[in-house]
Amino acid sequence: MLWNQASASQAPGRWLSTRRRDPQHLAARYCEFNLDNLLVAANQLTGYKGVSKCVKGQYNKGFVLTMDNGEQIVARLPNPNVGPAFFTTASEVASRHFMPGPRVLGHSGPAHLCLVYRQVEPRYSLGSIWARMCRSSQFVIIDQVVEIEGKLASVLFPMQGCLYYTSDLKSNIPEAEGLDITPSKPSGLKIELCRQLSCFAIGPSNDRKLWNSERNLRKLDRGPWTSPIHYVTALGTNELNWARHHAKPRMNYYRSTETPENLNEDILNIARNLVPKQACCEYDYINTLSYPDLHLDNIFHRP
Structure with missing residues (x-):
């Protein structure tokens, strides 16, 4: 069965400046799912005795499941506006292998691509307590963040993209190959x-x-992407592809007389000159793990 429509819809907040587009925004946050299947998937991990909604995020809907042993886990389902559901979910699961935090108990499944985490003891986002912390405590946390970033940057990868478990990626891209980690x-x-x-x-x-x-x-x-030049030219080619098929003129008397295609072609013509042909040092063209959304509200402190 599907839970009531309110569970699948965006309930709080509206877009006052774009009222006519309100249905469009709501549709991007509407996630229809089968609650029974979600509970079956959770029950395969460990028995449960209750389920309740938790606070909805911008890109996900969450449910707290109370297990038979009293522990709680969180089941999270992505909204359409999160992007490609499979790649977003699979990459996050793989990346969490290297990050401290709640352990991933399971992902994907018949309930629709979902992440299930074990809920840890109470914790606080640094954004809510940072201003009240003494300087020495702040330095301790900064040192910990630097240590984690150092570990992420210590592993070099041959290409730029997102990290996945090979088994997950092969289920969507059969020709995908695992990382060739050799003594060299x-x-x-x-x-x-x-x-x-x-x-x-x-x-x-x-x-x-x-x-x-x-x-x-x-x-x-x-x-x-295998190199910085490959990356830069790919982005330009992508935009040229989109502009040729979907770009629409805007009512702007000051806009350039050049078409979007002309501008993108100009970018592609100079793309190879945007990146040095030779690296200045061995660390210029390296690919490492990074967390693009690191800020105080995304770092949690365990009291």
Whole structure:
């Protein structure tokens, strides 16, 4: 059965400045799902005895499931506006392998691509307590963040894109290959880390800018990209592809007389000059893990 429509819809907030587009915004946050299937998937992990809604995010809907042993886990389902549901979910699961935080108990399944986390003890976002913390405590947290960033930057990848488990990526892209981790890789890479990385693959970017609106229907180069030049030219080619099929003129008397196609072609003509032909040092063209949305409200402190 489907839970009531309010559970699948965006309830709080409206877009006053664009009232006529309100249905469009609501549709982007409408996620129809089968609650029974979600509960079946959770029950396969461990028995449950209750379920309740939790606060809805901008891109996801969440439910708190109370298990037979009293513990609670969170089931999260992506809204349409999150971007490509499969790639977003699969990449987040793989990336969390390297990050401290709630353990992923399961993902995907008949309930619609969902993430299920174990809920940890009470914690606070740094944004709510940072101003009240003493300087020494702030330095301790900064050191911890730098340590985590250092670990992420210590692993080098041969391509730019998003990280996935090879098994997940192959289910969508059969020809996908895992990372070729061999002794010829950077000397600092330990044998155990090589073993762990062998089950990962670099796949397409899940950046919403490459998937939103009509772009979702077009065959674009979303990666992985093998070099900075490949990346720059791919973005320009993607925009040229979109402009030729979907660009619309705007009522702007000061706009350029050039068409979008002309501007994108100019960018492609100079793209190879935007990136140095030779790296100045060994660290110029490296691909490492990074977290693009790191701010105080996304860092949690365990009291």
